[in-house]
Amino acid sequence: MLNERVICAGFGGQGVMLIGQLISYAGMLENREVSWLPSYGPEMRGGTANCSVMVSEKPIGSPVITDDATAAIIMNLPSLAKFEKDVEPGGRLLINSSLIEKKATRDDLQVYYIPANELAVELGNSRVSNMVMLGAYLELTKIVSIESVMKALKKIFGPAKEHLMPVNEDALRKGAAAVRQ
Amino acid sequence: MAKILMKGNEAIGAAAIKAGCKYFFGYPITPQNELPEYMSRELPKAGGVFLQAESEVAAINMVYGASGAGARVMTSSSSPGIALKQEGITYIAGAELPCVIVNIVRGGPGLGGIQPAQSDYNQVTRGGGNGDYKLLVYAPANLQEMVDLMQEAFDAADYYRTPVMMVGDGMIGQIMEPVEFKESVSRFELPEKDWATVGTGNKRKPNIANSLFLDPAELEKHNVKLQEKYATIKANEARYETYNLENAQLVAVAYGTTSRILRNAINELKEKGIEVGMIRPITLWPFPEEAFDQIPASCKGLLSVEMSMGQMVDDLKIVSNGRWPVYFYGRSGGMIPTPAGIIGKIEELIGGAK
Numbered sequence: 428m429l430n431e432r433v434i435c436a437g438f439g440g441q442g443v444m445l446i447g448q449l450i451s452y453a454g455m456l457e458n459r460e461v462s463w464l465p466s467y468g469p470e471m472r473g474g475t476a477n478c479s480v481m482v483s484e485k486p487i488g489s490p491v492i493t494d495d496a497t498a499a500i501i502m503n504l505p506s507l508a509k510f511e512k513d514v515e516p517g518g519r520l521l522i523n524s525s526l527i528e529k530k531a532t533r534d535d536l537q538v539y540y541i542p543a544n545e546l547a548v549e550l551g552n553s554r555v556s557n558m559v560m561l562g563a564y565l566e567l568t569k570i571v572s573i574e575s576v577m578k579a580l581k582k583i584f585g586p587a588k589e590h591l592m593p594v595n596e597d598a599l600r601k602g603a604a605a606v607r608q
Numbered sequence: 609m610a611k612i613l614m615k616g617n618e619a620i621g622a623a624a625i626k627a628g629c630k631y632f633f634g635y636p637i638t639p640q641n642e643l644p645e646y647m648s649r650e651l652p653k654a655g656g657v658f659l660q661a662e663s664e665v666a667a668i669n670m671v672y673g674a675s676g677a678g679a680r681v682m683t684s685s686s687s688p689g690i691a692l693k694q695e696g697i698t699y700i701a702g703a704e705l706p707c708v709i710v711n712i713v714r715g716g717p718g719l720g721g722i723q724p725a726q727s728d729y730n731q732v733t734r735g736g737g738n739g740d741y742k743l744l745v746y747a748p749a750n751l752q753e754m755v756d757l758m759q760e761a762f763d764a765a766d767y768y769r770t771p772v773m774m775v776g777d778g779m780i781g782q783i784m785e786p787v788e789f790k791e792s793v794s795r796f797e798l799p800e801k802d803w804a805t806v807g808t809g810n811k812r813k814p815n816i817a818n819s820l821f822l823d824p825a826e827l828e829k830h831n832v833k834l835q836e837k838y839a840t841i842k843a844n845e846a847r848y849e850t851y852n853l854e855n856a857q858l859v860a861v862a863y864g865t866t867s868r869i870l871r872n873a874i875n876e877l878k879e880k881g882i883e884v885g886m887i888r889p890i891t892l893w894p895f896p897e898e899a900f901d902q903i904p905a906s907c908k909g910l911l912s913v914e915m916s917m918g919q920m921v922d923d924l925k926i927v928s929n930g931r932w933p934v935y936f937y938g939r940s941g942g943m944i945p946t947p948a949g950i951i952g953k954i955e956e957l958i959g960g961a962k
Contacts, residue, residue, distance in 0.1 A: 451613055464783045464784075493946045
């Protein structure tokens with residue numbers, strides 16, 4: 428039964444909150460039960476930022492992920508140190524290898540190294556590294572479709588940022604291709 | 609209407625505007641800032657007025673004034689800010705005026721921290737300000753419930769002419785969940801506000817909004833009248849949910865976010881063959897005493913699970929009145945209880961026995 432619990436973590440400005448919201452929003456559009464819970468606090472500006480996202484077939488009980496994340500999307504080094512332990516055995520760990528040189532220390536996880544910043548720069552916009560990571564995550568888990576994510580993004584962006592939709596979609600597809608065997 | 613994904617604090621604002629709230633007075637404090645931010649942007653579009661006051665004390669007294677003039681009015685804050693508002697709240701209760709106060713609770717005492725807590729239970733259920741008064745207190749566990757209760761909160765405030773508090777821990781304020789704004793019909797028949805201080809037109813004696821009664825006999829009479837009102841609220845407005853009570857060896861009690869974590873723990877224990885029930889108060893005052901009459905004979909004790917050092921546990925002792933031993937498990941200061949922590953406590957209490 429579908430019961431996904433994913434942590435998205437990085438530093439403020441990398442867009443980790445946004446990709447968490449996109450997973451929730453897309454899940455809702457696909458008639459799943461969803462929740463998005465941010466970390467909040469004085470550390471948020473320029474410091475670490477993270478959110479816990481749930482997508483489930485059943486109503487969400489606790490929205491808090493303790494040590495049972497099914498996946499973690501890790502965008503910077505401090506987040507790897509903080510959240511590697513919170514993924515359940517067999518879970519997925521997606522590491523932004525552009526900014527994180529270290530390898531995962533656990534050997535009971537499915538670990539993927541994605542050079543998200545390099546791939547984003549190849550698309551001409553370094554700011555879509557978060558969407559590259561999200562694309563990889565969607566390819567691996569199929570939790571929601573890229574189409575639903577794009578619908579969600581359109582709602583979040585609104586008309587003012589509509590011109591950024593194509594590069595975001597390209598980033599999703601590039602991330603997906605990066606982990607496709 | 610279709611579901612939309614909203615942050616808790618914004619959903620409160622949207623639900624309040626939909627419920628006819630026309631005035632909002634507030635002062636910033638984490639973790640509820642998205643609510644005044646939302647109101648500042650959206651309330652004027654709905655023909656209302658948002659005003660950021662110079663302090664919490666000013667904000668609650670603006671609420672007092674607007675309410676006295678018959679307006680649907682709301683304020684919001686978080687724990688230490690609510691503490692500052694207590695003077696105004698007891699005045700409003702004493703003057704029998706309606707308003708809705710939102711408290712997105714953070715850890716205390718003092719300035720405490722900014723992470724979620726439930727350590728305002730005593731503050732919200734025991735008065736908080738001076739004198740013999742009560743607030744009607746709702747404590748929803750998810751955003752849909754909160755949105756659904758908002759209309760009820762405003763209507764009940766008007767119907768009973770009493771301040772109503774909507775309590776959420778910091779997590780309820782910050783979480784995003786799908787919500788649907790349903791069309792609802794008020795449960796209450798709301799009378800005209802013929803008490804409002806809106807000018808006499810030289811046709812009647814002035815209405816006065818006041819909580820000062822210098823004649824002791826008159827004040828006692830006023831207090832007796834207030835108590836009669838609170839008795840009616842107690843008889844009519846207690847709300848709760850029960851879960852898995854049948855064959856429960858233990859009944860755990862939790863509200864708000866903690867009840868969601870407890871539910872996970874109960875489901876995990878069920879898989880192990882351990883039956884634990886839950887009573888979830890939706891109103892903190894009135895405390896849903898009748899729920900406890902449904903507890904089966906299999907129950908050997910009550911457990912209060914809180915994000916505090918133990919406050920609601922006192923109400924469990926009162927309602928138990930010796931029927932069951934009462935236990936406590938809690939985390940505080942912004943630390944969130946985990947299902948594993950709750951399960952550990954329950955297994956310790958009932959020995960992990962089948």
